[in-house]
Amino acid sequence: MDMLMFQLQRTDSTPLYKQLYSEIKHAIISGKISVGAKLPSKRKLAEFLDISQTTVELSYSQLVAEGFIESRARKGFYALPVEELAYLDVQQDEPQAAAAPVEYTFDFNPAKIDTQSFPFSTWRKIAKEVLDEMNHGLLLSGHPQGDESLRREISRYLFASRGVLCDTDQIIIGSGTEQLMPLLIRLLDKQVLFGFENPGYALTHSIFDHYDRKAVPVTVEEDGISVAELEALNVDIAYVTPSHQFPTGAVLSATKRAQLLNWAAAAPQRFIIEDDYDSEFRYTSRPIPALQSMDRSGRVIYLSTFSKSLMPSLRIAYMVLPKSLLRAYQQTFLHYSSSVPRIDQQLVAEFMEHGHFSRHLNRMRKLYKKKLEHLTAALQEFAPAVKISGEQAGMHIVLTVQTPLTETELVELAKRSKIRVFGLSSYDVRATTAVPPQIVLGFGGLSETEITEGIAKLMECWKIA
CATH class of the missing domain: 1.10.10.10 (Winged helix-like DNA-binding domain superfamily/Winged helix DNA-binding domain)
Structure with missing residues (x-):
C-alpha cells in the first residue's frame, strides 16, 4: 500500500x-x-x-x-477484517473515525475475567523456581508441539475433568485458538466445506474466510447446532461449542451429541472441531463430558485455552488431534517451532503439577457462581420483562427483553449511560435481529457490587420497572 x-x-x-x-x-x-x-x-x-x-x-x-x-x-x-474482532463494539451507522472512545462505568464484556483473585504469590514463587540459573535448557527451542511436561499435565487434567482420552503426542500447544485454527485448516483438504455455529464466535467465522476456505453458517437451536442442517448443507467439518454455546449459552443435548457423532462417523472426510472454551465453569450440575470423550471413531478435534481459567494475556491454548490426523500434522509442520515461550509453558506445567491449578479453578468456580447468583437476583426484580437464558455455565448469560425498543436501541441507550452490553445479532453473520431483542451480558470482570449497580442502571436507562 x-x-x-x-x-x-x-x-x-x-x-x-x-x-x-x-x-x-x-x-x-x-x-x-x-x-x-x-x-x-x-x-x-x-x-x-x-x-x-x-x-x-x-x-x-x-x-x-x-x-x-x-x-x-x-x-x-x-x-x-473488522468483523474478526470478536468483541469490537462497532455501530455500523456511525462514522467510526470520528467516534471518541467510550469510558464504560459498567463493562458487561463476556471476554472479561476476574483479575482480583489470581494467586500472584503462588505464581511468583513458581516463576522464581522456573527462572533458575540451572534451567539452561529453557533458553533453547523446545518440542515443536510444546514442552512434554505441559502436554502431560494437560492430558491428565483433560482426562480427570472432561473425560478426554489422549496421549501427550496428540496435544499441540499454541498461542491462542486463532493461532491453532489456521494450522488445523491447512491440515484438512482445501475442498472440504466447514460449517460454523450461527450466531457464534466472530473470530472463528473470519478465519475460514481469511484462509480462503468454504464455510457456511449453521443455525443454533435451543439445544445446540442443527444436525439436520449440517446434513442438508453437505458440511464436512462442523465447528461447535457444545458445552456452553457462544453466545446463546445453549448446551448441546444428549440426543444431538449422539446425532452429531453419528453424522461425523458416516463419511470419511467428516470431522467435528469441539471448542471447549469455558467448560471449567458449570454451576447447575456436574460438568458435561466433552464430545471427544464419547468419540469412538476418531472424528473429534478438541480445542481449549487457559484464557478463562487463568488469564487471557497468557496466550496458551491447546489442540488434541485424532491419531488419524497426527502423522499428517507432524509431516506438514515438521519445521515449525512452538509459538509459546518455554518459560510460560514451564510455569503452567508446574502450576498444574503441584495442584495449584485445580485449587484455583475450584475457588474461581465458587466466585463466578456467586457473581452469577448476584446477577440473576438483580435481574429477577425485573421479571417477566426480562428473561434469562444460558446461565447453566460459563461467564455470560443472554437476556430476552420484552420492550418496544430494538436491540440496536437497547445497546445504544446502554452505551449512552456508559454501560457496555452486546446485542446477540452482532454475533450473527446473517445479522438477524430477534424479536423480542436479546442482549449478551458477561459478568466475569465485574464485582458483585458493580453487577448489582450496573443492572439497576441498565434497567433504568431501558425504562424497565
Missing part, C-alpha cells in the same frame, strides 16, 4: 506510538486501509514519518494484539 500521512502531534502529551496506533486503527475501521492491505515495513514507515522504528514497532504490536492487523512470517503486516 502507499504511505498514509498520519497526523502525529509531537507536542501532545500522548506518546507517539499511541497516536500512530490510533491513526492506523481508525484507518482500518473506516476503510481507508482496505482488508488484506500490506502495511509499510517498520523501517520504511519510521523513515517516512521521521520517527523511531521502536515507535512503529510498539504501535504494530498493539494492533496485532487487538486483532486489527496480523504479522505474516517473512512477509510483513496485513490489515484484518
Whole structure:
C-alpha cells in the first residue's frame, strides 16, 4: 500500500506510538486501509514519518494484539477484517473515525475475567523456581508441539475433568485458538466445506474466510447446532461449542451429541472441531463430558485455552488431534517451532503439577457462581420483562427483553449511560435481529457490587420497572 500521512502531534502529551496506533486503527475501521492491505515495513514507515522504528514497532504490536492487523512470517503486516474482532463494539451507522472512545462505568464484556483473585504469590514463587540459573535448557527451542511436561499435565487434567482420552503426542500447544485454527485448516483438504455455529464466535467465522476456505453458517437451536442442517448443507467439518454455546449459552443435548457423532462417523472426510472454551465453569450440575470423550471413531478435534481459567494475556491454548490426523500434522509442520515461550509453558506445567491449578479453578468456580447468583437476583426484580437464558455455565448469560425498543436501541441507550452490553445479532453473520431483542451480558470482570449497580442502571436507562 502507499504511505498514509498520519497526523502525529509531537507536542501532545500522548506518546507517539499511541497516536500512530490510533491513526492506523481508525484507518482500518473506516476503510481507508482496505482488508488484506500490506502495511509499510517498520523501517520504511519510521523513515517516512521521521520517527523511531521502536515507535512503529510498539504501535504494530498493539494492533496485532487487538486483532486489527496480523504479522505474516517473512512477509510483513496485513490489515484484518473488522468483523474478526470478536468483541469490537462497532455501530455500523456511525462514522467510526470520528467516534471518541467510550469510558464504560459498567463493562458487561463476556471476554472479561476476574483479575482480583489470581494467586500472584503462588505464581511468583513458581516463576522464581522456573527462572533458575540451572534451567539452561529453557533458553533453547523446545518440542515443536510444546514442552512434554505441559502436554502431560494437560492430558491428565483433560482426562480427570472432561473425560478426554489422549496421549501427550496428540496435544499441540499454541498461542491462542486463532493461532491453532489456521494450522488445523491447512491440515484438512482445501475442498472440504466447514460449517460454523450461527450466531457464534466472530473470530472463528473470519478465519475460514481469511484462509480462503468454504464455510457456511449453521443455525443454533435451543439445544445446540442443527444436525439436520449440517446434513442438508453437505458440511464436512462442523465447528461447535457444545458445552456452553457462544453466545446463546445453549448446551448441546444428549440426543444431538449422539446425532452429531453419528453424522461425523458416516463419511470419511467428516470431522467435528469441539471448542471447549469455558467448560471449567458449570454451576447447575456436574460438568458435561466433552464430545471427544464419547468419540469412538476418531472424528473429534478438541480445542481449549487457559484464557478463562487463568488469564487471557497468557496466550496458551491447546489442540488434541485424532491419531488419524497426527502423522499428517507432524509431516506438514515438521519445521515449525512452538509459538509459546518455554518459560510460560514451564510455569503452567508446574502450576498444574503441584495442584495449584485445580485449587484455583475450584475457588474461581465458587466466585463466578456467586457473581452469577448476584446477577440473576438483580435481574429477577425485573421479571417477566426480562428473561434469562444460558446461565447453566460459563461467564455470560443472554437476556430476552420484552420492550418496544430494538436491540440496536437497547445497546445504544446502554452505551449512552456508559454501560457496555452486546446485542446477540452482532454475533450473527446473517445479522438477524430477534424479536423480542436479546442482549449478551458477561459478568466475569465485574464485582458483585458493580453487577448489582450496573443492572439497576441498565434497567433504568431501558425504562424497565
